[in-house]
Amino acid sequence: MTQIDHIVFDIGKVLIHYDPHIPYRRLIPNEAQRLAFLEEVCTVAWNIEQDRGRTWEEAEALLIAEHPSHEENIRNFRKHWHEMVPHAYDDSVEILEKLIADGRDVTLLTNFASDTFRQAQEIFSFLKKPRGVTVSGDVKLIKPDVAIYEHHARSFGLDPAKTFFVDDSAANVEGARQAGWKAALFTDANKLKKDLAEYGVV
Template sequence: MGIQAVIFDIGNVLIEWNPEQFYDAEIGEERRKALFEQVDLHGMNDRVDRGEDFRRTVHDTAEAHPDHGEAIRLWHDRWIEMASPAIDQSVRLLRRLRANGVPVFALSNFGIDTFAQAETAYDFLGEFDRRYISGHKGVIKPDPAFYRMVEEDCGLPPEALLFTDDRADNIAMASSRGWQTHLFRGPQGWADRLVSEGLLAREQAA
């Protein structure tokens, strides 16, 4: 059976996501290292991705760590600057797949409020045939329940799904369920995989 749908992660596949880089520019590397060592900001973000209120979650964390409160609030107040820029070649691949009639889905850990913000900045987020966003589902990758939701909703067999993600644990879970997978390490490698699967012509993969 061939590939019948292609599934994209969003962060670091279609949009760059590197909070550490943002904080290095804002407060300096030394202060950033201290902040991330003392405050579990990625754990905070996981709570948002599970559907907790974005502003309240960030502000509660800031209040719990007053020495870093101002810096922590940047996660909310300037979030869209952290989630940037778009990875243009990946966006072109998404659009060319759809132009070829290949269904394209999103499977991403993303908060309700943060995804709404991202939609205002990145029009391609509205171009998926199906979107599976963790904040709306109350579960995050790599929980197998999230992958099961995709399978049940789209009605396609696991082996007909080709999924790309930049995190090895997310890819490993998909592989364990029988999905076809590609560990994203840059858009050109992903383009080459799509060509090898016969989903894009070589000239479409630039």
């Protein structure tokens, strides 16, 4: 069995819930209009660029130039971002905190805009407990690019062959494997416990 010395967690949809529809259900009550806005204006692809390091000021200016009639709701994305992360996954957080309490080396690797990550740390204090974190918006690299896993390993002195990573995205899991890490797809805390146990981590 491969010895695991380092455990790396993704954050969104592994430790905390994320759903951009939550504030917009109030801001754009009409479902068809809301879906159109989130699929055609404040899209996933647009938001990913903030995870890659683009500032919200740049992001908003770009969209407002293209969709001036939606200016208020474009600005509402950042303004009401905190509503998009309504709660933590307590059972996953319990695993994280137990690993740390047991003396395991735990770090975080996340696709997150720099400022919203710091806001998340204030909302969810457990995000400050691991040894450290690589935030994509800080390093201008993004999962599943192998370079961000290599950057994380260098930054925290991880041996890739002895590193276990969990993420809710199959592409990000595969990126970790390409970097030489052991990795598992997150679906729920029970599966995570089983995946860790397969590598002797209990």
